Amino acid sequence: MNNIRSEKVASWFFLSPILFIHFFVIAFPSILSLALCFTDWNGFGKIQFIGFQNFQELFSDRVFKKAVWHNLIWTIFFLTVPIAVALLGAFVLTGVKRFQLLYRFIFFFPYILASVVNCLIWKYLFHPKYGLNTFFDDLGITFFENSLLTQKETSLLAVGFVDAWHFWGFLVVIYITAMYQVDESLYEAAEIEGASKWQKFRYVTFPSIRPMFVFSILIIMIWSVPAFDYVYILTGGGPAYSSEVLANYLHFQAFRNMNVGYASAIGALMFVYVFIITGLFGLLRKLDWEI
């Protein structure tokens, strides 16, 4: 009995330093901030309790609704396009021997660059006067005639594209490392049965990397909630809120609009959403979905 207790103490002894720092830097100030969601604090003056008024306003705020919708699109986009391209890239990579390290390095390369640098590159490329337009215009293709970042129809996906361009190489690395652990004999067996490439992927590769795949889905769903950098730097959420996302709207309300209480309410709702996602994953795991 004593042994178990001391074991418990010891495990906390190892855990607590980093958890303490994490709590102190992130959780504690977040809780303080969330407490502000029932106030109308402007960041300076006196703090006044206003009950659920911020939430009532939020539910009729057209920009907030847009931002929620955009976060959803953002998540779906990242769950599909980068994952599909990364799976393709990783699978094809396992089939080559030559230049493999080089390819891997190239795919991972944008992940090494800072978001400001990546945004600099793509803002330039989308710029009608300097970028891709100067090349495609000569070919008679007018797709880049206006910056994709300044049209309300394309801005969100253009920002998503730049972020994904930087991010997908990371997925390639984690998928390929998982793929290398697939039992070689399974492929040989598939070979003997005359399986096509797609069949090999579908029946051998994919099931073997499933834990990693599910992990990547969870990480993407979590990471797309506070998505901020690329939106903030590339479009600021515009034009006409067409690329507005929750974190950027929160930042705008807190820092530009001096509406700290309202911003905290947005944060509180983002919080609820994350709990639902992680809870869902936990539930699926309990239901033996092997994830």
Next chain:
Amino acid sequence: MFIPKLTTLAIVSTLATASIPAIGYAKTVVTWWNYSNEGSGLNAALTEDIQDAFNASQDEIELKIFFKGEDVNEPTRTALLAGAGPDIITSSGSTYVRAYYDGGFLKSLEPYSQKYGWKDKILPWAYNLGVFGNEFYSFPQNYESMIYFYNKTLFEENGWELPTNLNEYESLAQKAKEQNIFPFAYGSSGWQPTHEHLVGNYFNTYAGPDNVYKALIGEKKWTDKEFVDALELLKKHMLDGYWSGSLEKYYANDWDGFSAQITNREAAMMQIGTWGFEIMEGFADKKDDWGWSPLPVLSDFAGNPNYQLSIGGTMSINAASKHPDAAAKVLNWIISDKNRVLEFTAKRNYGEWLLPLKFETSDFSGSVDQRIRDYLVDFAAVTGAGDYGYTTWTFYPSQAGTHIWKDMESVWANDISVSEFLEEQQALWDKARAANELIPVGER
């Protein structure tokens, strides 16, 4: 071996500490946070002509200017909130001063103003913008207004005249477009609040400054017909490609872009703040010549042509400052010499650091561009006669002031109608009025 070394060290360090007072006895250090504009050389100019010049002018105070990035308001606000920050606070306008004042972060400058006679040196409307609860709190760092610039040579070649009413305005735009020239150069890339310049122009030249004034003080609603019509007109012109050809191109166009448009005949005119004088320097190596004029009045009820009043930037003293007297000395040094102010702002092409002092024609040296002097003198005469309007970024409370440009995009995108937009505006004004967060307007 060890001991002698230690002795040397001790001697050296004693000498070092002893020599500090000899080099310069403890000066009072006054810190100042300013926004940074490295590219155009503002940082270097401020360091040299204000900081170093002030430090050389006396030996009690050492002024230190720090550049806090493009947006000085965000770091300042965070620092003030934490009880820190510099002695001299700069902000980008009255909205921030109001918020700092409400938070109790500003020291009243009233005693200094009386001591140094600031009220007599500063233009009354600008001085009044810094008065809260009958006390002076903030010092205008710059004044500006919206005007027209145009390619004079291009106008002469085509026999074009500057418009004086809506009909002429629209037909001139049409004529320019027929020649594949944009009526106006402009764009918002790099500075999203650019839209508010256009909104302000249409409010002040179509709805008219009298109506704007009434709405500012609450005697009229922003949802009234004059304002709706003004913005419907702006929307029509924007979607018609008046600025850089199309809404999308306007969004993508940045400072370098529209500077090139106006100097390269891609655009005929530009309605921009007086900081646009800097752009006109680009004509120096071109065959064309440029001119300026006040904004034309677009409706028959908007009164005479007017200049919109605006403060671009303020200076105040931090309530937590340990050396407010020294900080006030710095401020007084800055405005006490009109020539120095004029020399400095000339270097900034009158776009920055044009302190709203009571300049007279005799204050200007012969080297000042005739057109710029004309503007400065005309501004004083016209506004003195009561023909002035109101810029959004000086007279709007914070949330309405952000909404006016940010959500204008939603109008142009047809997400909301002009009426819905103005209803949102009015609601934000009502909210600010109820919370007593309005900016002092001054009686008209």
Next chain:
Amino acid sequence: MFFISRLKKFPIANHVILSILALIIILPVTILLFNSVKPKAEIGINPLGFPHEMRFQNYSDAFVKANYAKVFFNSFILVVGTLFLCIPLSGAAAFSLAVMKSGKRLTPLVGLYLLVGLSIPAQLYILPLFILWKFLHLNNSFLGLIIIYTALNAPFAVFLIRSYMLQLPQELFEAARIEGASNIQLFIKIAVPLSWPVFLTSGLIVALAVWNEFLFAVTFIYDDSIKPISTILFAFSDRFKNDYALISASAVMMALPMIILFVLFQRNFIVGLTSGSMKS
């Protein structure tokens, strides 16, 4: 026959796909590289192509203007400091979660906590944190920022190291336990030496994150003398002016140290990820 076996070693279809994917990354980066050596005036005329005229002076200009030696050094301190604080502590936590019995039982709880922590937008807590830091006199100092970076990077480091340690043969620990080794000895003498690849990998990821971080850097540091490198790009572009040549040169300089680091450690980096991947 020889030809066919060669072909098999060099599957053309695969290389075509991979080359296309690689070009999508290489071309934009190359344009940045080109622009970084063009004279400013050339960018308007020749925005995408190979420079007509090489102006390497852009680099020395940017180096001087951004006070590059200084900001480089500042960033270096931040990276090293964060590594020294974050990696050992994350390793200890990972050890607890992966190897110790009662620690294993805590995994779902701690994991949920860290996952939720990952999803909180920084904008939500940055203001209260700033006030807290002011109160503790941690503002405007390397230490204050190092503590923040440690917290920000902890979740990822803990997850990664834990999944690696799960793969270590548990019998080793059992045997040592029977011989009377304490948990600290287990950690230092067995877990750490066996897990060095993952320490290296997580160290690389943390170093990269710290090097590139700017939101906290611009908020918490207000003395120019201790500004890190990630904040300097802003010095080159502002509301009025965009000097693409100079910005490009400084962007390349900013990225270079990390690129070198990853080239040097690429193999180790993959090894660290590989073994950890399966039991995430």
